[in-house]
Amino acid sequence: MAAGTRELTRSALPGAVFAVRELRFWLTDYRRTWRGSIYSSLLNPLLFLGAMGLGLGSLVNKQGDAAIGGVSYLTFIAPGLLAATAMTTAVGESTYPVLASVKWVKTYQAATASPLRPADIFHGHMLFVALRLTMNCAIFLAVSAVLGAVDSYWALASLPVAVLTGVTFNATIESWAITRTRDTSFAVIFRFGMIPLFLFSGIFFPVTQLPGWLQPIAYATPLWHGVALCRSLSLGVATLGGALTHVAYLAGLTAIGVAAGNRSYRRRLYV
Amino acid sequence: MIRARGLVKRFGDFIAVDAIDFELHRGEAFGFLGPNGAGKSSTMRMIGCVSPPTEGELSILGLDPVADGPAIRARLGVVPQEDTLDLELTVRENLLVYGRYFGLSRDEIRERTARLLDFVQLSDRADDQVEPLSGGMKRRLTIARSLINEPEILLLDEPTTGLDPQARHAVWDRLFRLKQQGVTLILTTHYMDEAEQLCDRLVVMDRGKFAAEGSPRELIERYSTPEVLELRFDPDRHQIAAEKLGGVPAERQEVLADRILLYVTDGDITLGRVRALGLEPLTSLVRRSTLEDVFLRLTGRRLED
Numbered sequence: 054m055a056a057g058t059r060e061l062t063r064s065a066l067p068g069a070v071f072a073v074r075e076l077r078f079w080l081t082d083y084r085r086t087w088r089g090s091i092y093s094s095l096l097n098p099l100l101f102l103g104a105m106g107l108g109l110g111s112l113v114n115k116q117g118d119a120a121i122g123g124v125s126y127l128t129f130i131a132p133g134l135l136a137a138t139a140m141t142t143a144v145g146e147s148t149y150p151v152l153a154s155v156k157w158v159k160t161y162q163a164a165t166a167s168p169l170r171p172a173d174i175f176h177g178h179m180l181f182v183a184l185r186l187t188m189n190c191a192i193f194l195a196v197s198a199v200l201g202a203v204d205s206y207w208a209l210a211s212l213p214v215a216v217l218t219g220v221t222f223n224a225t226i227e228s229w230a231i232t233r234t235r236d237t238s239f240a241v242i243f244r245f246g247m248i249p250l251f252l253f254s255g256i257f258f259p260v261t262q263l264p265g266w267l268q269p270i271a272y273a274t275p276l277w278h279g280v281a282l283c284r285s286l287s288l289g290v291a292t293l294g295g296a297l298t299h300v301a302y303l304a305g306l307t308a309i310g311v312a313a314g315n316r317s318y319r320r321r322l323y324v
Numbered sequence: 325m326i327r328a329r330g331l332v333k334r335f336g337d338f339i340a341v342d343a344i345d346f347e348l349h350r351g352e353a354f355g356f357l358g359p360n361g362a363g364k365s366s367t368m369r370m371i372g373c374v375s376p377p378t379e380g381e382l383s384i385l386g387l388d389p390v391a392d393g394p395a396i397r398a399r400l401g402v403v404p405q406e407d408t409l410d411l412e413l414t415v416r417e418n419l420l421v422y423g424r425y426f427g428l429s430r431d432e433i434r435e436r437t438a439r440l441l442d443f444v445q446l447s448d449r450a451d452d453q454v455e456p457l458s459g460g461m462k463r464r465l466t467i468a469r470s471l472i473n474e475p476e477i478l479l480l481d482e483p484t485t486g487l488d489p490q491a492r493h494a495v496w497d498r499l500f501r502l503k504q505q506g507v508t509l510i511l512t513t514h515y516m517d518e519a520e521q522l523c524d525r526l527v528v529m530d531r532g533k534f535a536a537e538g539s540p541r542e543l544i545e546r547y548s549t550p551e552v553l554e555l556r557f558d559p560d561r562h563q564i565a566a567e568k569l570g571g572v573p574a575e576r577q578e579v580l581a582d583r584i585l586l587y588v589t590d591g592d593i594t595l596g597r598v599r600a601l602g603l604e605p606l607t608s609l610v611r612r613s614t615l616e617d618v619f620l621r622l623t624g625r626r627l628e629d
Binding site for chain 2: 070071074075077078081082085158159160162163164165166167168169170322323324
């Protein structure tokens with residue numbers, strides 16, 4: 054059997070080959086819905102940058118811009134909102150679609166009957182989410198640039214940083230979502246996880262404005278690291294040391310999430 | 325092709341599969357017959373390399389399912405108990421996605437898709453979405469999908485449960501053809517007619533253990549009589565009739581809630597003796613023994629409860 058003998062050499066093939074097979078499943082699935090998703094990717098930055106950046110920003114800028122580093126409010130919040138877009142995209146892709154795949158439609162179980170291992174299935178979905186993050190963040194960045202919210206060419210470097218921020222959320226949330234049997238706890242993540250992060254991670258005002266005891270908590274969240282690095286790149290004021298610290302933090306948390314997910318995917322799919 | 329020794333699967337304190345031994349040979353159709361909860365699906369999942377055995381030895385195609393799962397699965401086809409089709413994709417796309425899982429090229433997938441859809445009589449629905457297809461069509465598509473990698477062994481977990489009689493016969497017909505082509509079939513079922521139609525050899529499974537093993541004919545000969553006389557009496561007189569029937573020579577008598585079964589060599593002669601005792605059943609039926617009778621004899625319970 055041609056297919057059989059080829060697969061016997063699996064140990065010689067890198068795991069990425071198998072993850073890409075799962076990625077291609079997600080891309081086939083996405084072909085039906087990509088148009089709709091592009092509209093919301095475009096609408097989201099227009100609404101937020103318009104209402105908060107231009108609308109609220111016109112009031113903020115009247116009060117002076119010293120507290121936000123001497124830039125317009127729009128320029129201040131745009132890179133933060135970019136990182137937040139990565140977070141919301143990632144959390145959305147890491148919750149309901151995962152439960153649907155393992156429980157409602159069982160496409161994960163279908164894949165387990167093939168040479169793919171649970172970890173390949175997990176990594177394949179992560180690759181798909183990384184692509185979706187790249188699309189959404191690139192659109193967001195382009196809209197920001199068109200609205201005049203970008204000061205430096207270094208802003209291009211904020212795209213991979215935003216994607217990494219999303220990947221961090223994706224790995225950690227997905228490694229937990231696969232253990233769920235019902236979707237009720239997802240609403241809790243949205244309300245008590247994402248919304249506080251969105252409001253208090255330095256997107257709309259510097260974290261230094263928070264009460265002293267809250268500041269260390271803000272500095273410990275992955276979103277703050279993404280926001281801080283995206284902003285310093287976008288304003289062209291990033292330092293190498295700062296950038297490496299933020300990237301190392303996000304990469305470290307991602308590695309923990311991937312290790313946890315390798316385990317939780319196996320436990321859920323191999324019973 | 326498959327060899328199991330003292331195979332055990334436990335979930336916490338619950339023992340789903342309790343130290344079973346079996347051996348399977350190339351080209352045969354092997355069945356696990358038993359009621360729900362007998363441990364059939366757990367056994368199938370262990371063979372499918374998606375459920376590590378708790379204890380015992382299991383070797384599939386000479387390989388270890390825990391260490392070599394991907395290599396084994398590349399040579400298996402799996403029809404799970406519940407369909408796992410992607411309902412939003414088309415019939416053709418389901419096969420495309422699955423073919424890619426096995427690392428097949430686009431051309432190979434295209435060629436096999438045409439052949440497999442023809443085989444399961446779904447060619448005219450190739451570009452339709454899966455969601456609105458009937459249960460029987462979805463089942464046939466699942467079978468086509470399981471064949472995309474030209475497997476040496478096909479695992480079928482209750483292939484026709486929930487299908488109407490016509491759809492079941494269509495599935496049986498396809499499976500019979502696969503068997504003719506030399507594919508090794510392993511199936512679980514709680515339908516005795518399915519087991520009789522398809523299996524060369526089967527094990528009767530109950531509470532995680534094998535109660536008996538053999539060909540359908542052997543099992544019937546060993547554990548039952550050639551004929552069965554089924555009698556139905558007025559519910560008020562059911563118990564009295566059962567006692568009186570003790571006087572009729574029969575190898576065995578089973579008193580079910582609604583019927584009394586007499587296991588005999590000649591049903592018509594026995595019916596004459598029943599009438600001679602002055603017992604007049606509401607209905608009577610003489611039939612040949614089936615695997616259902618074997619199961620009743622071995623476990624004291626019925627299969628399809």
